[in-house]
Amino acid sequence: MTTQLDLDRLKKAAALEAVEFVRDGMIVGLGTGSTAKHMIVALGEKVRAGMRLRGVPTSHETAALAKEAGIALIDADSRWELDVAIDGADQVDPGFNLIKGGGGALLKEKIVAASAKQFIVLVDYTKQVPMLGGSFPLPIEIIPFGWGSTAREIESLTKSRVVLREKNGAPFRTEAGNLIVDVHIARIHHPKDLEIALNQIPGVVETGLFIGRTSILIVGSPHGVDIHHAPEQ
Structure with missing residues (x-):
């Protein structure tokens, strides 16, 4: 082990x-x-x-x-x-x-x-891993304004559970002052297409997909x- x-x-x-x-x-x-x-x-x-x-x-x-x-x-x-x-x-x-x-x-x-x-x-x-996703959620940095709506759009696109990241009981803040949602996708079959689609959602700053x-x-x-x-x- x-x-x-x-x-x-x-x-x-x-x-x-x-x-x-x-x-x-x-x-x-x-x-x-x-x-x-x-x-x-x-x-x-x-x-x-x-x-x-x-x-x-x-x-x-x-x-x-x-x-x-x-x-x-x-x-x-x-x-x-x-x-x-x-x-x-x-x-x-x-x-x-x-x-x-x-x-x-x-x-x-x-x-x-x-x-x-x-x-x-x-x-x-x-x-x-043989395919991205599964054991590790996909982080997406989003702006705080209307973050719930942005998260809903991400959820609709990915058909996956979207969780706001927290730290010490409060929303996690990036160094740019943004939020991060972690998307629990079972399997990312087409990572390049997903990256492009996610970046089309207003409120998304950047995704954790490096393609x-x-x-x-x-x-x-x-x-x-x-x-x-x-x-x-």
Whole structure:
């Protein structure tokens, strides 16, 4: 039986492989979450060894970790172009499509992924699924105004249960001040079509579906670390 400690070790192994793709002088998108934390620590070690790099964080939590690791950060208002972005995922299917947003940073994560020449995704093997959905709900960031109506539209489209995310008994707020609803979809057969349809609903800011964005998938498993390159889109 794989324990949480074992999974954390696999995440760290994947992160150590990922930072080998970072070269001196690069601008790096820094993901959010437990796997990304290992990546930030590893990059900090490279900085202390003399590597020059700058980072764009995807959350306040990541920014704090990066500063602690000694990674110089670019102002969020700058017009940056990233050499590489490195982040984790909550689910990944055989087509390299992802569900992200378990930590609530999906909007910034998608902006950063879209701005990068290369998007590297780190997961432990338990995040690999034959089809997105099922065991992990799809997060969708929505604006607070009329959120109930937006949720109803999402429910009507997906034919699935939509739950407002809460934290400490109050609605969870993203760093942009928005809300998140988690959509419990049994199976997402056509993730690209679903992403397009959801983004047509007024009030939806962004979805946790990351379709066709992954350049490299790095998987930590009990048998070692596997590196998969996405086929040409």
